[in-house]
Amino acid sequence: MRIVCPACHATYEVPPALLGTGARRVRCARCTAEWTPAAAPAPEAPPAAAAPADAPPQELRIPDPHPAEPRRTGSRLGEVRPGEARLEAEPKPERRRRAPGRIGVEAVAALVISLAILVGLAAVVFVWREEVMAAWEPSKRLFAWLGLR
Structure with missing residues (x-):
């Protein structure tokens, strides 16, 4: 899922599983703005195969939509709060080179x-x-x- 920071327009490619199904606040890695991205449409589930009548019922495991994330320490910009996804910005475009003939x-x-x-x-x-x-x-x-x- 592609999300865009409303403040600095940085784009992020985020797996939908990372955001979960509920509203989740995210913070931009470039400008530290916080927002709630628009929810992605839920993927369609494949049709379930009918189990034979004599088979025992299978255990249904639902993955945790908010897996525990390790808390990062360090500067305020590097911290990840609980319930918040850490996003990595796409690389910035290459800086313009100095004009030919000019010495730094x-x-x-x-x-x-x-x-x-x-x-x-x-x-x-x-x-x-x-x-x-x-x-x-x-x-x-x-x-x-x-x-x-």
Whole structure:
């Protein structure tokens, strides 16, 4: 059975057995609005087969329309009250992507931090270039090419 939240128009696919036959209040998982959905038409029962006259009567079991639901703890939005169905909203549509050629704030921050680290590393190598040349022989050619020897 498909029900729709009257407040935010979120749609839910709910098995009719979960709602039962009586009026039952539900809460929207997206906006927490509460309402009583319209009752679904009762499904037609298949015709019962006639039992033989000499057969003992069979026990009739009626399923509980309101099975016990575990109470969820946590935030107010996550709680399920007795007699209330917890519904899951259909996934939201994918968010619009950023326009091509535009860089986000996170990317700019990462670029600035990376450049600051590289400049700092170059400054450390420049200040301690004598120690670097003593520890790593190929760096002598690099410093000589840069004119820093």
